[in-house]
Every structure is written in structure tokens, then in C-alpha cells.
Amino acid sequence: MSLLxxxxxxxxxxxxxxxxxxxxxxxxxxxxxxxxxxxxxxxKAVYLQMFRFWRRIFAVGFAIGVVAGAVITFQMGLxxxxxxxxxxxxxxxxxxxxxxxxxxxxxxxxxxxxxxxGRVRKGTMFVSTVMVSVGTILSSTWIIAANSWMQTxxxxxxxxxxxxxxxxxxVIFNPSFIWRWPxxxxxxxxxxxxxxxxxxxxxxxxxxxxxxxxxxxxxALGIAALLMPVQLYLGDSVAGHELPYQLSKLEAIExxxxxxxxxxxxxxxxxxxxxxxxxxxxxxxxxxYIAKDLTCKTAMPGLKLTPAADRPDMAATFWGFRVMFxxxxxxxxxxxxxxxxxxxxxxxxxxxxxxxxxxxxxxxILAILGGWVTAEAGRQPWIxxxxxxxxxxxxxxxxxxxxxxxxxxSVLYLIMLVAYVVYIVRTMRIGPERDDPGQQPPPExxxxxxxxxxxxxxxxxxxxxxxxSREVAxx
Amino acid sequence: MTTTLWAAxxxxxxxxxxxxxxxxxxxxxxxxxxxxxxxxRHMLESVAVGWDGNETWxxxxxxxxxxxxxxxxxxxxxxxxLPMIVVLFSLIVRGVSVEMASQAPPAPRWTTAFSVAxxxxxxxxxxxxxxxxxxxxxxxxxxxxxxxxxxxxxxVLSGLTVTAAYTALGYAYTxxxxxxxxxxxxxxxxxxxTAVGGVLLVVLLFTVDATAAPLDLDSPGRAFAFAxxxxxxxxxxxxxxxxxxxxxxxxxxxxxxxxxLVIATVSVFLALAVARYPVLVPxxxxxxxxxxxxxxxxxxxxxxxxxxPLVLAYNVFAHRAFAGKFHTELPGDEPPAAxxxxxxxATLMTTRDPGHAASLPAPLRVVLRLLAAVVWTxxxxxxxxxxxxxxxxxxxxxxxxxxxxxxxxxxxxxxxAWIVDERRPHDDA
Numbered sequence: 001m002s003l004l005x006x007x008x009x010x011x012x013x014x015x016x017x018x019x020x021x022x023x024x025x026x027x028x029x030x031x032x033x034x035x036x037x038x039x040x041x042x043x044k045a046v047y048l049q050m051f052r053f054w055r056r057i058f059a060v061g062f063a064i065g066v067v068a069g070a071v072i073t074f075q076m077g078l079x080x081x082x083x084x085x086x087x088x089x090x091x092x093x094x095x096x097x098x099x100x101x102x103x104x105x106x107x108x109x110x111x112x113x114x115x116x117x118g119r120v121r122k123g124t125m126f127v128s129t130v131m132v133s134v135g136t137i138l139s140s141t142w143i144i145a146a147n148s149w150m151q152t153x154x155x156x157x158x159x160x161x162x163x164x165x166x167x168x169x170x171v172i173f174n175p176s177f178i179w180r181w182p183x184x185x186x187x188x189x190x191x192x193x194x195x196x197x198x199x200x201x202x203x204x205x206x207x208x209x210x211x212x213x214x215x216x217x218x219x220a221l222g223i224a225a226l227l228m229p230v231q232l233y234l235g236d237s238v239a240g241h242e243l244p245y246q247l248s249k250l251e252a253i254e255x256x257x258x259x260x261x262x263x264x265x266x267x268x269x270x271x272x273x274x275x276x277x278x279x280x281x282x283x284x285x286x287x288x289y290i291a292k293d294l295t296c297k298t299a300m301p302g303l304k305l306t307p308a309a310d311r312p313d314m315a316a317t318f319w320g321f322r323v324m325f326x327x328x329x330x331x332x333x334x335x336x337x338x339x340x341x342x343x344x345x346x347x348x349x350x351x352x353x354x355x356x357x358x359x360x361x362x363x364x365i366l367a368i369l370g371g372w373v374t375a376e377a378g379r380q381p382w383i384x385x386x387x388x389x390x391x392x393x394x395x396x397x398x399x400x401x402x403x404x405x406x407x408x409x410s411v412l413y414l415i416m417l418v419a420y421v422v423y424i425v426r427t428m429r430i431g432p433e434r435d436d437p438g439q440q441p442p443p444e445x446x447x448x449x450x451x452x453x454x455x456x457x458x459x460x461x462x463x464x465x466x467x468x469s470r471e472v473a474x475x
Numbered sequence: 476m477t478t479t480l481w482a483a484x485x486x487x488x489x490x491x492x493x494x495x496x497x498x499x500x501x502x503x504x505x506x507x508x509x510x511x512x513x514x515x516r517h518m519l520e521s522v523a524v525g526w527d528g529n530e531t532w533x534x535x536x537x538x539x540x541x542x543x544x545x546x547x548x549x550x551x552x553x554x555x556x557l558p559m560i561v562v563l564f565s566l567i568v569r570g571v572s573v574e575m576a577s578q579a580p581p582a583p584r585w586t587t588a589f590s591v592a593x594x595x596x597x598x599x600x601x602x603x604x605x606x607x608x609x610x611x612x613x614x615x616x617x618x619x620x621x622x623x624x625x626x627x628x629x630x631v632l633s634g635l636t637v638t639a640a641y642t643a644l645g646y647a648y649t650x651x652x653x654x655x656x657x658x659x660x661x662x663x664x665x666x667x668x669t670a671v672g673g674v675l676l677v678v679l680l681f682t683v684d685a686t687a688a689p690l691d692l693d694s695p696g697r698a699f700a701f702a703x704x705x706x707x708x709x710x711x712x713x714x715x716x717x718x719x720x721x722x723x724x725x726x727x728x729x730x731x732x733x734x735x736l737v738i739a740t741v742s743v744f745l746a747l748a749v750a751r752y753p754v755l756v757p758x759x760x761x762x763x764x765x766x767x768x769x770x771x772x773x774x775x776x777x778x779x780x781x782x783x784p785l786v787l788a789y790n791v792f793a794h795r796a797f798a799g800k801f802h803t804e805l806p807g808d809e810p811p812a813a814x815x816x817x818x819x820x821a822t823l824m825t826t827r828d829p830g831h832a833a834s835l836p837a838p839l840r841v842v843l844r845l846l847a848a849v850v851w852t853x854x855x856x857x858x859x860x861x862x863x864x865x866x867x868x869x870x871x872x873x874x875x876x877x878x879x880x881x882x883x884x885x886x887x888x889x890x891x892a893w894i895v896d897e898r899r900p901h902d903d904a
Binding site for chain 2: 056059060062063064066067068069070071073074076077078081082083084085086087088089090091092093095096097098099100101103104105106107108109110111112114115116119120124159162164165166168214218221222224225226227228229230232233235236237240289290291292293294329332333335336337338339340342343345347348395396397401404405408409412416419420423426427
């Protein structure tokens, strides 16, 4: 393990851990806005119950996302000081804009979102929730702009080894940004949808809190059914528009070393040194089909086209892409099945389908992580594609220092991940029953000045669904 | 000009961070000395509503340094690698434990983690600031120092001073936000923390000349400004020292300790900035030598500068939304509700209409089911391939356009099915 390897591992660990949380919380914040908006408009208790329950899961996930994100920013100087000094004039301002237009918006309104229920007006509550989701969307916009510039750099010149911006429009709207941004946005919405649908399915399976679970799952699967087709289309467009700039990434994704394979490599164990696959399983002709040639004549380019020194690691790129691809097939199938069941009016009686949806809970998060592995591992050995090598960008630290921080981050993040999963499971066990405003006097909302209609049907509240004795004890 | 303006912006970020996260880190340190769990809970809650916004200033500070002074960002951070890593570790633990403890109370272990992490973060920040007084080794724009080369007894002293100052700020904020016994104990301990912090600061100022970064007070203007700001700081410190113990319930008794400490903190940092400008890290890393290109400076000054008033407005909004003393009622503390009859399983869901399929003979039903499964799978795969653009390669029949329309149709089918299903009556009770 060299210093470079340690620093790369540390960045991989910290950035993947971080990404897990925005994958949940960006979509969930939009979900919360919709749900609170529905509550404000219709006054139905179930929407307030949904808002409160999902907010519990959102709150901790958001906090972990924020602190893990702060780590990433500082690592650009700590572990990648040369990168920080050289790309600072371009990446620094983009992240700076992210901080002032997104982080502060989120931070300013998150307090009201989390603790304002019953202390502020419904209108303020709604606006704060919407502002937090606006902040999360803006944040992902800037971060994709920065990362896309590293994939397809544009609008710059190099002066004394330092990148200087010449045209900010071309820096921000660089060739790959245009397609990667909607792809990422749809991705986080879909991953949050499956996260919500899966947890709601658990209540349907258990027969608890039915109104709550049905509403949550219906909303989540509805958004998934709308967005999954769009996402496949966007994903294909990303490949079509970005990969011409990064042929080495395309070659590594396809998993071939030599030219001429018209099949689609489904499984492979690549050997980077020997430049061959130890084991490989192909679906004939599918590769050509995916390249939009139904005559089975278009062959995939092999990684040997790229000089050995410029080759990305095939195993990471190939498998990152396969994880995203297979998760997408799974999620598209789930959304498709849900639509079919809905048309036949069977969705809410299909117990086996509920059980299946429960297992798709992490599918979206895995797809996002896989996609990022593809994007980042496929860019190697460059940190700024074609301009700056990763090995030239690392801080000259003592390996012992980096070893300490790698071990520290690994242990800490493992604990945090376990703690968050335990927290989610505990929150699920306790359940949304305690969040039902029908079970206790409704929160003392201040008089509303908004245009909200007087609550017409507060009557159809859920019957109290009891807890098992263990759950009562847990409280 | 742009460089100086941006250096001022960086300083503003540093001051905002030190004051804002200073008080909430300080509250964390203060919970270490608090025995009453209810009081600890109140203190933690007062951090929970605002820590995110306060900590964002640290990120802005880092990014402002990165964007405007990339060379400084790339050398100061490796220079202070270990303390900064400890600070980041502590901030992670702190952020998570604050939310864990306030979302799922009482969580005593998370509360302890919060206190300890606050202490480590405060000390680590002071320590990291202290490393700015030791010489940095740069060769060809690349940092070449050693792991412990930046450490000295001065860093420890600086860490202790910052911890004491944060704690004093934390107690001042607690006194400002609380009432009753918590307010009294905050007043007593706050005065002690202020006194300790003041003494440590005096020692620090007298010893800084022994480090690699002596204060530059040669010109009369600098010396005058330095002395004036320190006088200001002394005034602020004295004000809070005097008003901390005031027990009567009037506004000034609650706001003056906090105000005095804020003025003292800001003045001390300004004084040090005046005495060191334009050196960022000794010996040679100055504001000018680390500045980024002109196009970048203009972009950040306009883009980030214009957003600053908004940023401040969000901060004010966040603090105003929870103005006043603590609420005794905490979210998540609702008493358990009454329980109805026990219902389990999915048996109560809308019972399925047996339909016509039940009347068919069993083997035929199995065959039909299999057939349906195959047909739906094929249809699903076909829909997948359409959306994925597999049939988009034939220009002569405009297949790319047709593919796009097909994708939209598939998405809309899902949406329509959703709406239709939502409008059906559901047996949710």
C-alpha cells in the first residue's frame, strides 16, 4: 500500500459513505415537501403522520450527510493538496457557490423543518420544508457541475501548472454536465422512492398502520413509475454524450480487452496485469443491440485500445456499472409490476409483491453508489481527465498519518452506518402510530394566515393500531 | 484589491464560525460538567436547532480559502493534518449524536458522545490554529513537511485557550436561553470559564513572539490598531465577567455576557489578523503569493459576495425561529397512546375478488398464470429496451423520436395508473 493507494482508499470510503445519505435525503426532502403541502391543503391527518414519521428518518440521515460532506471538502486540501492548489481557481468557486446558495439555505430552514412542528404556522413550516428541498437540489447541481468538469474539462487554460478559468459558462455547463445533472436528480428521487416504498411495504406485510403505509407506498411507487422510464432514457443519453470524451471509461465498462465482441459481458473477472478476463459470461448480440444496432454487427471497443498507463481499473469500472445496471433492471421491473397491479386493482392485496418491494429498499442507493464508482474509477488514472494524473495530485504526507485517518474513518463510519440502520429499524418497530395526530390532541398550530381551506375531513382518522408488548417496552 | 477583499471575506467566515460554532461547541463542553440529565437535555436541544447552520461557516471558510488562496488551502491543511482529522472525526460524532439524542431520547450514550466530541473538536481547532505559527515547508507549490513538524507547546496552549473561550461562549448562550437553576449554574460556571480563558489568552499573547510567527507591530498604525482592539477585547471580557453572575431577571443580565464575549472574541481575532497581515503561514506564504487568478477572484467576489446578505438572512431566520427561552416540551417525548384491539397480518386488507379465474380447472389456471407471467416479463423487458433507447438507431424511420415518445408513453401510463388507483376508495382503517 503506497501513500497514493491509502489516500485513494480514504477518499473512496469517505465519499461512498457520504453519498449513501444524500441518496436518501435529497429525495426524501422533496417527499416531505409534497406530503406537508398535501397536509396543508387537505388537512388530512394521515399526511401529517407521514410527514412526522419520515422526518424522523430524514433528520438523522441529513445530519450524517452534512458532517460526512464537510469531510470531503477538507480532504481536497488535506489529502489532495496538490489537486487543491492546482484546481482551486475552478473547483473552489463552484463549491463556494454550493455553500452559499445551497448549504446555508438548508441549514437555515432545517431547524424549522425538524423542530418547528406546532411552534410555527403551517405556512412557515411548508415554506421551510420546500426551502430545504430547494437547497438539496441546488447542492446536487453544483456538485455535479464540479465533478463533470473533472470528467470533461472545458473553458480553462493551464498557467504554471494551475488551472485558470477562461470562460465560466463553459466551465459550469461543460459537455457532460447537461446530461449527468438530470440523471443524478432522477437517481436520488428514485432511490428515495424505493427506500420509502420498501419501509412502507414492511407495514403492509405486518398489517400495521395501513392508511399511512398505503399512502406512503402509493406516492413512492407512483414517482418511481413516472421516473424509471425517464431515468433509463437519461442514462443512455449520458453514455451517448459523455463516453465519446472518455473512451477508456467506455471500454472498461463494456469489459472487453480486445475489439470484436458484439455480445454483452454479464459477468467477468478481469486481470488487469495480463490484460485478459479470467472468467467471462456473455449474452450474444446484446452489446450490439444496446449500441442501437439490431443487426448484431456493431462490436464493442476493447481496453487494449488505450495505452496501458492510461487504463482505468477494469474490475471497479465494470462492476460498478453492472451494479447500477442490474439495480435499474430490478427497479424498472418493480415499477412496471406496480403499474400492472394498479391497472388490475390488485396492488393493495398483492402480499407477495409487498414482500418483494421490502427487499428492493436499498436498490436505488446501490444503483447510485455503483454509478459513482463507474464515473470515478472509470476516470482513472486521471483526476482531471486528460490533464492531471491522480498520482500527481496527492499530498506528500507521512503514510502513518494517512493510515491513522483511513483506519479512523473506516471505524467511525462503520459505527455510524450501523447506528443509522439500528435507528431506522428501531423507528420502524416503534412505528408511525405515535405520529398519528388522531391519537393525541393535535399540535397547537398558530392561527393560519395562508389560503389554506378549513380542514374539511379531519374525521377519517386511523383507528389506533396497537403495538406488540416488545414495542411498548421499547418506548 | 480583489485579494484584500477576499482575505477580508475569509476573515469574516472565520469570525462567524468561531462565534457561532464556538457557542454550540462550548455548550457541548459545558454538558460535561452538568450532572442533571434534564439540564443536559435542554442544552443539547438548544444546539440541535442550530448546529447545522453554524457548522456551515466552517465549510464556507474552507472553501473560501480554497477558491481564493488555493496554494494556502493545499499547504495549510496537510500542515495541520492530524489535528484537522481529529476535528473532522469529532464533528462527525457530534453532528450524528446530536440528532440521535434529540430524535430518539433519552440516549445517554449519544449525549456523552456529543460532550466528548465537542471537547475534542474545540481543542483540535485551537491546536490547528496554533500550527499556523510554525514554519511551513513548501517546495515547488507542494507541501513537504513532516507529520509532527508543526506541533509545539504553543499549539497545546492555543488549544486550551480556544476550548476555554468556547466554553465561556457556551455558558453565556445557555444563560441567555435558559431560566431557573440551569441559568444560575451557567452564570457561575460561565464567569469561571471567562476568567480562565482571559488568563490563558494573556499568556498566549505574551508567548506568541517566541514562535516562528512573531507579531509584526513595527509600523505605528499597526501597533495602534492592535492595542486598540485588545483594549476593546478587554472591555468585552470585563463586561461579561461582571454581568455573568447577575441573577436578577432582566434582559441585560442575559444578553450582556454573550455580547461582551462576542466582542472580545472578534476583537482578539481582528487584532491578531492586523498584526500578521499579509502573512498566512510563516515564513513566506502570504496572501498575495497564495492568491488565485483574477478571473476566479472576480467570480467569487461577485457570486459569493452577492449571496452573503442572503446567507446572513438565513442565519438570522434560523435563530429568530427559536428565539426566547427553552421550551420545556420536547419533540419526541409524547406519552404512549392508548391501545385498541390487537390486529395483525394483512388479513384486513381489501379482500380480493376471487374473480373468474377460480372457476377454471386447476391445471389450466397454472398454465394461464405461467403464460401471464411470461407475457408480462416480455412486455416489461420490451418497455425497458424502449426506454433505454435500443430501437433508436434507425434514422430513416425517425426511430429516435419514436423511442422518446414511447418512453414518455410508458412513464405516463405509470402516472395515470397511479392517479386512477388513488381515486379508488380504499379500506384503510
